[in-house]
Amino acid sequence: MSHQDDAPAEQGTPLWFAHHGAPQEEIARVEHGRILYDRDALSERTLERVVEAELLTQLDARTRPRFGEAEETAEAYLERWLVLRRRARRQRELMEAAARRVSASPPVRVDPPGLALRLFSRADAEHYAREWGAHLWELVADGEHRQARRDRRRMALGAPWLALQLRTRALLRRRLRSPR
């Protein structure tokens, strides 16, 4: 499956990878005890195959190149990186699926909630349900789910009737404290 070489890689040695008779592909180069490669140029699939094939066993184990702060073998480093890449890909897929669901959903028709209907006139309740619905829809479409949840709560709390109620209460409290 892989091109294996028991000899330790020398400085400037290219690391090759061949897969099922495909042309050999230079994926990385060892220089000064470090594996140099272009992350963007390598596909994730290639890197997965690299790890599977244990190509990096070509490296002299004694070299122990440093990656980042801690001393780490190249293989461990690549494996850790692949886990992160897979996690990022999974997140991206979930985001894309969510965006597809949003764009595929029919235009929002928001029925005013019962509370709004009791507090506003029917026309006002419908208006705000539609306006706030569009606001929340855009946040969700932008992937700002947390903000959408927060805003939904704040819209309810910031409703004018509540502001009026609180203002009245504050006024009453002041009056009760200093009756004149």
Added chain:
Amino acid sequence: MMLFMPRKRSHETRRVLQVLLDSPSEEVYGLQVTRAAGLTAGSAYAILRRLRDEGLLTGRWEQIDAAEQGRPPRYFYRLTAEGRRVAQRETAPERGALHSLMPGWVSR
């Protein structure tokens, strides 16, 4: 003693008025206001509603085909002539401060 005193607007209301004055298209929708003014949605919509009830703003629903655009229409707010006058008066202190910092700064 003056019988009529112009009501004192909150800092948040002045920020919303400034956003409306600064908007290049002269029209803004709710989400834009919350983002530009840095206000929570609860405050921003309450302020917009109050200003509209006072006749300082008018509003209109965006005329789009929601199915084609893939999003619901937005509700746009615009300052009325009176609203513009009030907004300019209310935001004058901040503009004055900016003028002093940036002499070349010109308000619309």
